[in-house]
Amino acid sequence: MTQTIYDNIVYLLSLVGISFGDSIVPKIIIVLFIAILILVEVSLMVMFFTWMERKVLGHIQVRRGPMITGPHGLLQPIVDGIKLLTKEDITPKRADKWLYFIAPLIVFVPSILVFIPMPFGQGAIVSDLPVGILYIMAISAISPVGVLIAGWASDNKYALLGSLRAVAQDISYEIPMVLTVIGVVLITGSLSMQDIVLAQGEKTWFVFLQPLGFIIFLIAAIAEMSRIPFDLHESESEFVAGFFTEYSGMKFAFFFLAEYAHLFGISAIMATLYFGGWQGPLIPGIPVVIMSVGWFTIKVLAIVFFTIWLRGTVPRVRVDQILSIGWKVMIPLALLNLFITGLLVAGGVL
């Protein structure tokens, strides 16, 4: 059975002489602690990503990016957070109050829930769900509902059109994305994220076994994260800010947080499925847990860097182009990938 963060905490507690049998209360307290840990971890990563995005974009454009708050502007995300916290929160008078309030919640909560079966390192997984990757795909399909609610509740034409476009794009690219993941599942024969990582330790990284699948996944992932070149629903020149045009203050902050948590989540999925997850060469003397978490973080940061690089380099694609690429190119290619993988697995090659 896979070692989880919970098991490790129980082990550490037993080292200092605290142990408990099957009582439920300490168990719930420990799980609560782990949940808060995940929330803090995601928030810290999001803060780092926003700083990194500004810095990398700055340097791509031969600027220096934020420099004033802290060394090299490292405290910029904290300042941004304080600004958003103290900003006036306006609800438009024509808006549907309840739906307007609940939309950020529906977008934000699933974006952190995807981290439950994510193997951050050896022994650093919250819960190794047997349906791991299917759970992740299912949870991340909830966010578009929140987006649609946000656009509808704002009663703003830009917001409504932006949300409809965002949802059309999300669902169009979800199909190729989920189809390519089946290629990986065919090889491992398991949906558990930990098993997928371990299978890559025995064979090799799946990016080499599934090159076509990886390319499809990458394109679909960028569309799912709604990053340039597929960031249609917030194309400023057409839609002001898309579905969150009317949002301000903390409600806006949660959409923002969810967007970057999504970026983290999908980069982490990509690192796990195609780049061997937490596996990497170990340096003797450093504990395996720290090394594996380090490798995982490095891989995620590399993928995030790539998406920022893409944002600084390529222009935006038109809406009809995005959707026709999704349906007419990506889905047939994903099916082709599935066909080839299935043949190779059935033939005993993979």
Added chain:
Amino acid sequence: MMSVVDNYLPVAMLTIVGVAFVFIAFFLSRLLRPSVPSAVKSDIYECGEITIGDTKIYHNVQYYLYAIAFLIFDVEMIFLYAWAVQFRELGFVSFVEMFIFIGILGIGLVYLVKKEALEWIQ
């Protein structure tokens, strides 16, 4: 042996923590932020123009076509996951069977494309 409850307890807990986090942040922000409502401020923002007409009108049928096509493929993929996990035990026959199934859906996709149901008409 991990039970189902052990596996999914963190999911429930993180949902609670996430929702609580949102409410605490809203509450903190309510204590800190100014609140000076005015009629102009709570208007809909449409680039400074006065909003004309209703937003909740009839929408293009296009969006529903996408949703229906998505639904068909999404249900298909649930079958595919169950099949993929057991693929090594089921062997080559299941591969042929599955691709007959996908082929039928593929004909549907070709039909959608030919009918221009997936064209973005604006």
